[in-house]
Amino acid sequence: MSNRPLGKPGRLVPLLRAGLIAGVVVAGALYPVAALTGLGAKTTAHAVEQKTNILRTALPAETSYLYAPDGKTVLTMFYEEYRRYTKLSDMSPNIQQAIVAAEDARFYQHRGVDPKGVARAFVANSRSGGVSQGASTLTMQFVRMALRDSATTPKEVQEATQQTSLRKVKEMRMALDVEKELTKEQIMERYLNSAYFGHRAYGIFAAAQIFFSKTPATLTPVEAATLAGLVKSPSEYDPVTSDQKDATGRRNYVLDRMAQLGYLSPDAVAAAKAEPIKLNLSYPANDCTSVPEKHNSWGFYCDYLKNWWSSQPAFGENRLERMDKLRRGGYRIVLAIDPKIQEAAEKGVGAKDGIGSPFANGIVVAEPGTGRIKAMAVNRKYSLDLSENGPSGNPEANPNVKATYPNTVAPLLGGGDLPGYQAGSTFKMFPMLAALNSGLPLSTAYDSPYRYQSKVYDGWSPSNASGAMTGRQTMWSGFGKSVNTYFVQLEEQIGAEKGVRLAEQLGLRWRTDVDRDHASPTKANKWGAFTLGVSDATPLEMANAYAAIAADGRYCEALPVQSISNRDGTPTTYTTVGGIRREVAKPRCRQVVSADAARAATDAARCPTGDTPAKGSCGGWSTADSVRGTVGRPVAGKTGTTDSTRSAWFVGYTPELAAASFIADPDNPFNAVGDGMSQVPIAAVAETLRDALKGGPTRQFTPPSDAIVG
Numbered sequence: 078m079s080n081r082p083l084g085k086p087g088r089l090v091p092l093l094r095a096g097l098i099a100g101v102v103v104a105g106a107l108y109p110v111a112a113l114t115g116l117g118a119k120t121t122a123h124a125v126e127q128k129t130n131i132l133r134t135a136l137p138a139e140t141s142y143l144y145a146p147d148g149k150t151v152l153t154m155f156y157e158e159y160r161r162y163t164k165l166s167d168m169s170p171n172i173q174q175a176i177v178a179a180e181d182a183r184f185y186q187h188r189g190v191d192p193k194g195v196a197r198a199f200v201a202n203s204r205s206g207g208v209s210q211g212a213s214t215l216t217m218q219f220v221r222m223a224l225r226d227s228a229t230t231p232k233e234v235q236e237a238t239q240q241t242s243l244r245k246v247k248e249m250r251m252a253l254d255v256e257k258e259l260t261k262e263q264i265m266e267r268y269l270n271s272a273y274f275g276h277r278a279y280g281i282f283a284a285a286q287i288f289f290s291k292t293p294a295t296l297t298p299v300e301a302a303t304l305a306g307l308v309k310s311p312s313e314y315d316p317v318t319s320d321q322k323d324a325t326g327r328r329n330y331v332l333d334r335m336a337q338l339g340y341l342s343p344d345a346v347a348a349a350k351a352e353p354i355k356l357n358l359s360y361p362a363n364d365c366t367s368v369p370e371k372h373n374s375w376g377f378y379c380d381y382l383k384n385w386w387s388s389q390p391a392f393g394e395n396r397l398e399r400m401d402k403l404r405r406g407g408y409r410i411v412l413a414i415d416p417k418i419q420e421a422a423e424k425g426v427g428a429k430d431g432i433g434s435p436f437a438n439g440i441v442v443a444e445p446g447t448g449r450i451k452a453m454a455v456n457r458k459y460s461l462d463l464s465e466n467g468p469s470g471n472p473e474a475n476p477n478v479k480a481t482y483p484n485t486v487a488p489l490l491g492g493g494d495l496p497g498y499q500a501g502s503t504f505k506m507f508p509m510l511a512a513l514n515s516g517l518p519l520s521t522a523y524d525s526p527y528r529y530q531s532k533v534y535d536g537w538s539p540s541n542a543s544g545a546m547t548g549r550q551t552m553w554s555g556f557g558k559s560v561n562t563y564f565v566q567l568e569e570q571i572g573a574e575k576g577v578r579l580a581e582q583l584g585l586r587w588r589t590d591v592d593r594d595h596a597s598p599t600k601a602n603k604w605g606a607f608t609l610g611v612s613d614a615t616p617l618e619m620a621n622a623y624a625a626i627a628a629d630g631r632y633c634e635a636l637p638v639q640s641i642s643n644r645d646g647t648p649t650t651y652t653t654v655g656g657i658r659r660e661v662a663k664p665r666c667r668q669v670v671s672a673d674a675a676r677a678a679t680d681a682a683r684c685p686t687g688d689t690p691a692k693g694s695c696g697g698w699s700t701a702d703s704v705r706g707t708v709g710r711p712v713a714g715k716t717g718t719t720d721s722t723r724s725a726w727f728v729g730y731t732p733e734l735a736a737a738s739f740i741a742d743p744d745n746p747f748n749a750v751g752d753g754m755s756q757v758p759i760a761a762v763a764e765t766l767r768d769a770l771k772g773g774p775t776r777q778f779t780p781p782s783d784a785i786v787g
Contacts, residue, residue, distance in 0.1 A: 139407030275311030376459030391651030407644030448633030491615025501717030518787025554696030557684025
């Protein structure tokens with residue numbers, strides 16, 4: 078590209094600074110700049126200087142990319158303005174020359190404001206009595222775009238784009254200052270990354286991709302002239318329309334100007350003008366519904382990522398700011414999902430075969446010690462198209478409300494605003510772990526009748542699911558058989574609030590008014606039914622809570638990412654309350670209970686699965702004794718069902734992975750799945766863990782100390 082000498086700035090520069098020009102072309106009006114005597118005032122100069130400082134560093138909004146764990150496969154993108162910042166060295170000289178020819182032929186001669194251009198526009202507009210020519214240079218246009226893109230309030234956007242003489246004069250002033258700070262090449266690079274070309278293409282990378290399905294480096298003169306011609310009026314010269322007459326005329330004008338400036342020979346221009354505009358359109362993916370069809374189930378994981386992102390203070394003070402950052406910040410996000418584990422999870426819940434059932438069967442797999450979520454699957458198709466969905470099964474729902482099957486984008490697995498599902502006896506883990514952490518041994522025993530009259534919970538009389546559970550139980554046998562009357566007594570001894578608060582420390586949140594009321598400081602100690610799992614929970618929460626037990630009591634916040642990088646390639650960081658800078662994608666872990674208490678809980682939790690504890694006796698039978706044989710390695714876990722088996726759960730874990738599965742009707746919680754379906758989540762977890770860990774080494778659980786065994 079020719080880099081012509083800048084030449085002398087002319088008399089316009091000092092005159093502009095002094096505010097003495099007779100007139101300036103502004104949106105069709107002639108404005109006497111001499112009237113703007115205040116422009117040189119200290120306050121105005123200070124405001125201009127502040128905005129000029131912004132222009133030096135401001136970068137336009139840029140698309141964020143979501144990658145598979147390999148860090149190479151793009152799953153989707155997030156953007157309001159599709160843009161990818163491209164260095165000038167990665168752009169064809171053709172597009173640089175074409176934009177000069179189309180917008181500012183004297184770009185390499187002037188110093189930000191073109192005296193000849195202003196004079197020419199002044200004369201032309203005087204004769205026409207309106208706007209027939211403008212006087213904006215590329216630098217002035219860049220100033221306008223940069224101020225618009227860096228605006229943080231509607232008022233700032235209006236000030237950056239409104240058609241007023243004052244804005245125009247300030248724009249000129251800032252253009253002069255910008256040219257003192259940035260080289261022509263830097264201005265050209267930023268301009269071409271900011272300009273709008275139509276069809277949601279912001280910047281030359283997006284334009285080359287959308288209109289020609291290629292990179293800016295490979296644009297031909299004809300393609301470059303077509304794109305450069307769009308900047309003036311993307312709608313008027315849109316080449317995608319059926320009639321390309323206006324687009325062709327504008328392209329040919331740019332080609333002629335390129336010849337006049339010496340960029341192309343007359344013969345080359347003649348040949349180029351003879352060609353029709355040949356487009357190769359592509360429409361870039363945007364948001365989670367654009368995840369490739371072969372990875373459709375990953376859409377639920379993508380949606381979880383968005384919900385997680387919106388809760389992170391590192392990206393803004395509120396949800397709106399955080400989502401704006403995602404769509405404009407140019408981040409490179411690599412998911413923590415594991416394709417092998419995800420495939421096992423999808424198979425385990427029949428993600429592809431069972432989408433026609435009103436009962437949602439879902440599973441979440443978490444990694445102990447990091448909190449990274451390795452898989453999320455449910456027997457639904459991730460889609461906004463609800464045309465095939467019937468009416469909701471909820472009798473209280475509006476008749477126009479659709480069911481969540483076969484298609485949905487609802488966060489059925491957690492991470493969103495849905496309350497979840499009653500988790501039943503999987504909650505017995507929390508009072509047991511709290512008791513162990515408080516000093517009670519695994520051998521703590523109670524006579525556990527079929528029905529127990531509570532001495533603490535206002536005459537409440539819970540019963541067991543079966544008379545076979547009657548007898549003296551310890552934590553091993555009580556947990557293995559899921560003896561309600563044992564755990565109510567254990568809860569009475571330690572206080573129900575300890576179990577509630579421990580569940581909170583392990584990541585559970587109360588999303589219904591009823592649960593929040595029961596968990597309140599004044600009522601938690603009377604929430605006897607807490608141990609029976611009457612509260613709603615999500616599989617995301619339960620998998621991660623049990624993962625903390627597998628990690629010897631070290632709880633890690635659920636994390637959907639492997640890495641997050643800024644647009645410059647550096648890791649994205651945040652500042653902790655203590656003032657420490659940390660990477661957003663790094664695990665955030667804390668010790669919640671002692672390692673020995675967690676190991677003791679795991680020893681008891683081996684009983685439900687048919688595994689053999691290191692220290693005690695399971696009492697002869699258990700609620701999910703097939704799990705050990707299916708998984709084929711040490712495994713712990715807990716079953717859970719609710720009244721009338723409206724929902725059924727199983728949460729299981731090995732030293733490597735923790736998985737939580739449920740089955741329930743998300744549209745109508747009173748539509749019971751029935752006892753026959755209670756084995757579904759047990760099989761889903763067992764088969765998922767088996768397939769996910771196949772071929773890997775077998776790890777053993779660390780036994781608890783003799784002191785905590787009792």
